[in-house]
Amino acid sequence: MSNRVIIVGGGLNGAALALALASTGQPSLLVDALPPETRADPAFDGRAYALALSSQRMLAALGLWRELAGKAERIAHVKVADGRPNSGVCGPHLHFNADELDGEGAGFMLEDRHLRQALLAAIAGQKLITHLAPAKVVTQNSGPNTASITLDDGRKFEGALLVGCDGRASAVAARAGIARQGHDYGQIALVCALTHEKPHNGTAYQLFLPAGPLAILPLKGNRCSIVWSESASRATAIAALDDADYMAALRPVFGNFLGEISLCGARFSYPLSLTLATELTRPRLALVGDAAHGIHPLAGQGLNLGLRDVASLAEVISDATRRGEDIGGALVLARYARWRRSDIAANSIVTDGVNHLFSNDNPILRAGRSLGLGVVNAWPGLRRYLMAEAAGLHGTLPRLMQGQAL
Known part of the structure; x- marks a missing residue:
């Protein structure tokens, strides 16, 4: 079937792209290196995502949100502060209230397992998606048509377009000769979930500590997900501790504003870097998600940025099909690259710049940061603008991110 799209990488972005294409009648082949039972594991492992409002609308447009709504925690407030260990939010800070966006909120927190299961169930019910898992691609080629x-295992498949959704170390990009640029932050993110004594009231916290940002993100019940960025040497040492000593290291950083805390689920650690593919497309090839861009996790924009790739590429392919164009042709792929380039660049620059500005204990910079947060917090128009930006409501949004069908 030469008119189908071959998607390499069966994670969140790859699965979402297959479903988005299927909603338009476009067949696809989804190649996943992991077995389905691994993807569908129902155990809570501590991982969760901050879904921007535009990403939630996309999941609704694809028919997934009805199943997910009861499992998601609405982000009602966001508090941003230049903090110190054991202090929580104190002094000048930036407070976003969901009611400032017509009550819709900035987005939702959703556990990884729930999103994975919903995507897999939807794929299983789609005749236009051929799901190969586990399967590994060893060679790829792009011809004129x-x-x-x-x-x-020796099997070969053809399609009109090959899409790499296979992560930061994308083999699809490497085989195509696409280079990467960026730098290492010298930080490692420690990720886990906690139970806590006091209710979070749907509040997400972004605390900028000297060694790196600490995100505290609300989950259903008295639970939260944390992304704790530390210097690489200290994070490596903390990650090697047993659970009791890990919590002993975390408590002074976290503070006691949510009462007693305890670990729930697994612990993870990820080296942090900025890594950008120098090209989003090559002949009959496109990159999506982390295969195209890996940014710092502060503000939780990684998955949202990837889903905007998915929505944009699916729309470009859908519109090209209606016009009778070759969906893997150079002109069609150029539209996708042109649409996504500025958004990717802006998010990369902002997250990179904010991390460098706040990940230090310079007293002069600290005073300037506190003043700046206080000024922005006192300016309602700017505060609403920044909240809408975080919710993914600015720019030329793909139809799926407006909650519309393709």
């Missing part, structure tokens, strides 16, 4: 892949 088709793209092709060969799996490690």
Whole structure:
């Protein structure tokens, strides 16, 4: 079937792209290196995502939100502060209230397991999606009319377009000769989930500590997900501790504003870097999600940025199909690259700049940061603008991110 789209990478972005394409009648082949039972594991492992309002609208447009709504925690407030260990939010800070966006909120917190399960269930019910898992691509080629892949078991497949959704170390990008640029932050993110004594009231916290940002994100019940960025050397040492000593290291950083805290689920650690593909497309090839861009996790924009890639590429392909164009042709792919380039660049620059500005204990910079947060907090128009930006409501939004069908 040469008119189908071959998607390499069965994670969140790859699965969402297959479903978005299927909603338009476009067939796809989804190649996943992991077995379905691994993806569908129902155990809570501590991982969760901050879904921007535009990403939630996209999931609703794809028919997934009805199942997910009861499992998601609405982000009612966001508090941003230049903090110190054990202090929580104190002094000048920035407070976003969901009611400032017509009561819709900035977005939702959703556990990884729930999103994965919803995507897999939807894929299983879609005849236009051929799901190969586990399967590994070993070679790929782009010809004048088709793209092709060969799996490690010798099977070969052709399609009109090959899409790499295979993460920061994208083999699809590497085989195509697409280089990457960026730098290491010298930080490692420690990720886990906590139970706490006091209710969070739907409040997300972004605390900028000298060694790196600490995000405290509300989950259903008296639970939260944390992304704790520390210097690489200290984070490596903390990650090697047992659970009791890990919590002993975390408590002074976290503070006691939510009462007693305890670990729930697994612990993870991720080296932090900025890594950008120098090209989003090549002949009959496009990159999506972390395969195209890996940014700092502060503000939780990584998945949202990837879903905007998905929505944009699906719309470009859908519109090209209606016009009778070759969906893997150079002109079609150029539209996708042109649409996504500025958004990716802006998010990369902002997250990179904010991390460098706040990840230090310079007293002069600290005073300036506190003053700036206080000034922005006192300016309602600017505060609403920044909240709408975080909710993914600015720019030329793809139809799916407006809650519309393709």
